[in-house]
Amino acid sequence: MSIRTCITCQTPFEVTPEEVAFLAKISPVYGQWKFPIPEPEKCPNCRLAQRTVQRNEQFMYKNNGKISLYHADSPFKVVSHEEWWSENWDAMAYGRDVDFSRNFFDQIQDINLQIPRVNLIQVNNENCPYTTGTAYSKNCYLINCSENDEDCFYGKLIQSSKDVMDSAYCYDSEFLYECFYVKKCYNCRYVYYSQNSYDCSFCDNVSRCSNCFLCTGLTGKEYHFMNQPVSKEEYAAKVAEAMKDIAKTKATFDEMRTRRIYKYANIVSSENSTGDFLTNCKNCIESYDMNDSEDCKYVTVGVQVKDLMDCSNMYIKPELNYQVMGTIGTYNVIFSTYIFHSQNVAYSQFCYNSKDLFGCVGLRNKQYCILNKQYTKEEYEALVPKIIQFMGADFGRFFPAQHSAFAYNETVANDYLPLSRDAALAQGYRWREKDAHDYKPAQGDLLACETCGKNYKLIPQEVARLKGFPAPTKCPDCRQIARMHLRNPHKVYTRNCAKCSGPMNSTFAPERPETVYCEKCYLAEVY
Numbered sequence: 067m068s069i070r071t072c073i074t075c076q077t078p079f080e081v082t083p084e085e086v087a088f089l090a091k092i093s094p095v096y097g098q099w100k101f102p103i104p105e106p107e108k109c110p111n112c113r114l115a116q117r118t119v120q121r122n123e124q125f126m127y128k129n130n131g132k133i134s135l136y137h138a139d140s141p142f143k144v145v146s147h148e149e150w151w152s153e154n155w156d157a158m159a160y161g162r163d164v165d166f167s168r169n170f171f172d173q174i175q176d177i178n179l180q181i182p183r184v185n186l187i188q189v190n191n192e193n194c195p196y197t198t199g200t201a202y203s204k205n206c207y208l209i210n211c212s213e214n215d216e217d218c219f220y221g222k223l224i225q226s227s228k229d230v231m232d233s234a235y236c237y238d239s240e241f242l243y244e245c246f247y248v249k250k251c252y253n254c255r256y257v258y259y260s261q262n263s264y265d266c267s268f269c270d271n272v273s274r275c276s277n278c279f280l281c282t283g284l285t286g287k288e289y290h291f292m293n294q295p296v297s298k299e300e301y302a303a304k305v306a307e308a309m310k311d312i313a314k315t316k317a318t319f320d321e322m323r324t325r326r327i328y329k330y331a332n333i334v335s336s337e338n339s340t341g342d343f344l345t346n347c348k349n350c351i352e353s354y355d356m357n358d359s360e361d362c363k364y365v366t367v368g369v370q371v372k373d374l375m376d377c378s379n380m381y382i383k384p385e386l387n388y389q390v391m392g393t394i395g396t397y398n399v400i401f402s403t404y405i406f407h408s409q410n411v412a413y414s415q416f417c418y419n420s421k422d423l424f425g426c427v428g429l430r431n432k433q434y435c436i437l438n439k440q441y442t443k444e445e446y447e448a449l450v451p452k453i454i455q456f457m458g459a460d461f462g463r464f465f466p467a468q469h470s471a472f473a474y475n476e477t478v479a480n481d482y483l484p485l486s487r488d489a490a491l492a493q494g495y496r497w498r499e500k501d502a503h504d505y506k507p508a509q510g511d512l513l514a515c516e517t518c519g520k521n522y523k524l525i526p527q528e529v530a531r532l533k534g535f536p537a538p539t540k541c542p543d544c545r546q547i548a549r550m551h552l553r554n555p556h557k558v559y560t561r562n563c564a565k566c567s568g569p570m571n572s573t574f575a576p577e578r579p580e581t582v583y584c585e586k587c588y589l590a591e592v593y
Contacts, residue, residue, distance in 0.1 A: 072109035074493055079109035085363065088375050092388045092400060094412060097447035101454050103388065103400070104462040106376075110352065110364045111483055113376050114556075116464050117391045118366070118479040119495060120403050121379065122472045123199045123210040123222070124546060126186075133196055134185035135472075137498070142183040142471055150184040157181060157428035161439035164449065170425065170457050174413060175469050177427045177438055183471070184416075189394060189406060199379065201394060207525060208542055211367060213381060219527055220542050222549075223355065225369065231531050232538070234549045235343065237357070243531060246552045247332065247343065255535070256319065258552060259332065267305070268319040271326060271592075279305050280319055282326040285593055292322075312536055328580050329588045330563070330572040340558050342573045354556050366482065366556065378478075389464050401464055413465075424450050466494075473498035482556050515541035563587055 068081045089103045106113060127137045129144045136144050149155075160181050165173060188194065189201035196208050203215040212224040222234040230236050235247040242248065243255045251257060252264035260266070263275040272281055276288045279301070284290060289301045296304065308315045333339060336347040341354045348360040356368040365371065368380045377390045384396040393399065397409040405411050406418045414426040423429060424436045424446075434446040441449065454461050474480055474495035475487075487497045505521055508514040513522050520541040538545060554573040561576040562569055563584035570584045583591060 068105065070105065070107070072112050073107045074112040075109060077109050077111075081105045085375065088363075088373075089388070091373075092375075092386060092398075094398075094400065094410075096450045096454075099451050101451070101461070107463070110376070113389070113464070114364070114366065114378070115474075115479045115483050115493075115495075116467055117376070117389065117403075118378050118482060119467055119470045119472065119474055119477045120391055120465070121199075121478050122476045123478055124543060125476050126196070126198075129185065132185045135187070135198060136183060136185070140471060141179055143180075144185050145182040147184055147186065147188055150182055155182060157426075157430070158432070158435075158438055158440065160427075161435070162437050163439065164437060164453055164456075166452075166456050169460070170413075170453060171460065171466055171469065173437060174415075174425050174427065174465075178415065178469070181428045181438075187392070187404065199392070201381070207527070211379060213369070217527070219525065219531075220545065222546065223367070225357075229531075231528065232545055232549075234546070235355070235553075237345075243533075243535065246549055249345070256316070258323075268308075268315060270319070270323050277301060279308065280315065280322065282322050283592055309534060324580070326581075327564075327588065327591055328574065328582045330570045330574070330582055330584055331558075332573075333585075340571050342554060342556070342558075352558060403465070422446060424453065468494055468496070470496070472496075481550065513537065513539075513541075515539070515544055517541070517544040520544075565591075 067083060069078055070081060071078055093103045094101055122135045126133050126135060129136050129138045132144060132146055134144050136142055160177050186198040188197060191200055192204040194200060194203050194206045197206050199210040201213045203212060205217045206215055207219045209218050209221045209224055211222050214226040215224050216228045218224050218227060218230040220232045221230060224230050225237045227236050227239045229240055230242040233242045233245040236242055236245055237249045239248055239251045241253040242251060245254055246258045248257055249261040251260060255267040257266050258270045260269060260272045263272050265276050266272060266278045268280045269278050270282045272278060272284045274286045275284050278284060278287060278290045280292045281290050289296055289298055291301055291304045331342045333344045336344045339347045339350040341352055343355045344350055346358045347356055350356055350359055351363045353362050353365040355366060359368050359371040361372055362374045364376045365374050366378045370383045371380045372385045374380060374387045377387050379392045381394045384393050387396055387399045389401045390399050392404040393406065395407040396405050399405050399411045402411055402414045404416045405414060408417055408419060409421045411417060411423045414423045417423055417426055417429045420429050420432045422434045426435050426438050429435060434441050434443055436449060474485060474490040474497055476498055490497050505514060505519040506512065511523055516539045518541060522541040524537060558571050558573060559575050560569060561572050564581045565583050565587040568584055572582055574580055574582045
């Protein structure tokens with residue numbers, strides 16, 4: 067194990083023998099030459115920030131008459147999804163020879179600044195014009211990081227679900243409102259950290275429950291109100307009374323949550339894994355928001371992934387990737403962003419159904435390309451080694467932060483690792499000041515956010531779905547921010563179990579007041 071000092075934040079960090087072995091495994095081979103990827107110069111957090119500063123998944127703007135991730139002052143040419151996929155332009159037209167007198171990152175950025183950018187990131191959606199980071203979904207609105215959904219509105223990380231609104235981290239569920247981190251739930255409202263439950267409201271940490279209201283920590287129960295069993299008739303009467311004052315009921319629910327017992331982390335059916343929000347994972351270390359994955363380290367958001375390190379937003383069976391962000395179905399990809407159904411790709415962005423690419427942008431169905439120029443297999447395998455040698459110390463580094471299309475505070479990097487304006491600028495990131503807006507007071511169907519003042523309207527589907535709940539008093543952005551506060555920061559601490567005093571790796575900082583149990587004590591208490 068070696069101890070290094072981060073070149074950005076000066077924090078010491080370790081590089082384990084397992085990480086060194088992974089780097090040897092992922093190091094690319096071109097022709098007969100293998101090019102070892104060096105040990106990282108930055109700590110895991112700074113690597114995460116530099117990677118995810120490439121991803122805006124929440125803030126949208128009007129740009130060239132389109133709803134876009136890119137502000138109107140962006141230097142990128144923004145086009146619609148239909149235009150980007152049309153035959154009206156050819157990414158190969160922007161190809162160029164390698165210039166061995168200029169920085170290679172700058173040459174990639176030259177193409178980036180000239181090639182069209184799709185306004186939102188989508189794959190095979192139907193009628194989802196205001197979603198980004200979404201795929202294989204239908205009739206959805208303002209959701210992100212989601213796949214295989216239908217009729218879902220306002221949310222993040224909604225997977226294989228239907229009729230979900232104002233919710234996040236929902237899997238295989240249907241008819242949800244204001245839910246967070248639920249699996250296989252049906253017809254639930256304000257239900258958090260729960261699974262296999264239906265017809266529940268204002269519940270936290272329930273499993274295999276039905277018809278429960280204002281309950282926490284229950285398993286296999288029905289017709290419970292404030293954790294007490296009641297008759298079906300009494301349940302209906304108590305729920306009707308509680309629904310007369312939603313604000314009071316929500317306050318009661320929030321207070322109940324502070325008194326419940328918490329598990330060390332949200333890790334379910336997983337082996338040898340640390341982090342948070344892990345389900346059916348094996349050997350996933352310091353990883354977050356992952357399902358059905360194995361042999362990963364420092365991965366944030368992964369669905370059915372394997373053999374990854376330092377990756378983010380990886381979906382549907384990517385394998386053997388390093389320093390990659392935003393993919394579907396990739397194999398053997400390094401130092402790249404937004405690569406879909408492709409393999410053997412390095413230092414590339416926004417490429418689909420391709421393989422054997424180096425330094426390319428926006429290609430579809432291509433092979434053996436460098437800087438968007440076509441080569442033969444033999445030419446490709448001869449030229450790439452020369453480029454890597456020319457890159458010198460840059461080989462093994464991610465794209466420079468200043469080349470990102472976004473300011474730090476527009477991206478998920480700021481969600482995971484918040485920085486002040488001055489700190490972000492000092493680390494080489496950009497910062498976007500808020501646009502001046504002439505917000506109006508609420509009147510009629512025009513609402514005003516109680517937090518930021520932004521005006522918003524309810525969409526017809528939202529009105530139909532509220533079903534007795536009052537209209538939201540915050541805009542969609544502020545509602546999403548509030549939901550994200552329901553989870554712990556992406557950090558693992560060593561602390562002791564509140565019951566047996568044994569050491570455990572937990573996402574709850576030692577000084578926090580919650581009652582936190584280790585796995586064994588938690589299961590004994592709950593089940």
